[in-house]
Amino acid sequence: MTKKYQAPIVKKAFLILDAISKNTQGLKISEISSSLNISKSTVHGITAALEDQGAVIRDALSKRYTIGITLMELGKAAYERLDFKHIARPIMEELMEQCQESVFLGIRNGDRVTVIDIVESRKDFKITSPIGTSLPLLAGAIGKLFLSRMEAKALQKYLNANPLIKFTAHTIIDPIKYISELEKVRKNGFATDDEEYISGVRAVVAPVKGYGAYIPAIWVVGFKASMSQKKIPSIIEQTLAAAKKISEKLSDIKG
Incomplete structure (x- = not known):
């Protein structure tokens, strides 16, 4: 039987996107970390990469992440x-x-x-x-x-x-x-x-x-x-x- 290739980082990225998309107010890194039981450093690294691609947006004042334009375009x-x-x-x-x-x-x-x-x-x-x-x-x-x-x-x-x-x-x-x-x-x-x-x-x-x-x-x-x-x-x-x-x-x- 062929073993499926596992990509944990990709799975975590989708879990983070899913969590952010379901919260209309946006989520902070600490909130994402506690709700998904993923370390803050990992969440920080993934959200930073997602932000670079326009998949999420970080509010400079509230520090909360919301869904970005790129993800909206893909969904559309x-x-x-x-x-x-x-x-x-x-x-x-x-x-x-x-x-x-x-x-x-x-x-x-x-x-x-x-x-x-x-x-x-x-x-x-x-x-x-x-x-x-x-x-x-x-x-x-x-x-x-x-x-x-x-x-x-x-x-x-x-x-x-x-x-x-x-x-x-x-x-x-x-x-x-x-x-x-x-x-x-x-x-x-x-x-x-x-x-x-x-x-x-x-x-x-x-x-x-x-x-x-x-x-x-x-x-x-x-x-x-x-x-x-x-x-x-x-x-x-x-x-x-x-x-x-x-x-x-x-x-x-x-x-």
């Missing part, structure tokens, strides 16, 4: 992400009923794409994946969509550092052809995947606009047999409409 970002899923879910369910294929919701996370929600197809044979699954940025339609949003110089630099991967016999691995494909995606506002990431599987993806620091997307994935070339145009139309609905609902909330 986490809340928005959850709220985003809540807004998108019924639209994803509607899209699944329309196309009868699994519908995914995800965001770009550096060099990966993270699945944050999924509505599975009702079919016995379907494409599925656990929430939290991380996909390569160069993977199929979703990769095309996110990379198409990059400026030419940044894109070229990224592709130079991250050579195209041959996932299947249909994967585009010629950089010139791939960049040309990205130009089409940029122009059309959606991306498709015809067995380029997984053999026998097709996908259609569209971007969700206006969501702060996150870059979200919604995509439909199914087997080639059910996502026939005849059905693709209507699935594209339905996916774009769903992405637009989510964008509009987000805009209404922020507006």
Whole structure:
């Protein structure tokens, strides 16, 4: 059995943040120390580090610590992400009923794409994946969509550092052809995947606009047999409409 790595200092930092966040008047080092049974020197060192990062603020007169702006921003970002899923879910369910294929919701996370929600197809044979699954940025339609949003110089630099991967016999691995494909995606506002990431599987993806620091997307994935070339145009139309609905609902909330 693999032994979990223990980081006591991190645990203590979270305990301190939790204690401070629950006290509206703020807490002094001595109060934090006694309530958590952590030595004053340790509390002092941790709070000093947290203050440097903007996670807590120390009042010069009262010597009390309260939650800082950095922590508030992190909390806001986490809340928005959850709220985003809540807004998108019924639209994803509607899209699944329309196309009868699994519908995914995800965001770009550096060099990966993270699945944050999924509505599975009702079919016995379907494409599925656990929430939290991380996909390569160069993977199929979703990769095309996110990379198409990059400026030419940044894109070229990224592709130079991250050579195209041959996932299947249909994967585009010629950089010139791939960049040309990205130009089409940029122009059309959606991306498709015809067995380029997984053999026998097709996908259609569209971007969700206006969501702060996150870059979200919604995509439909199914087997080639059910996502026939005849059905693709209507699935594209339905996916774009769903992405637009989510964008509009987000805009209404922020507006």
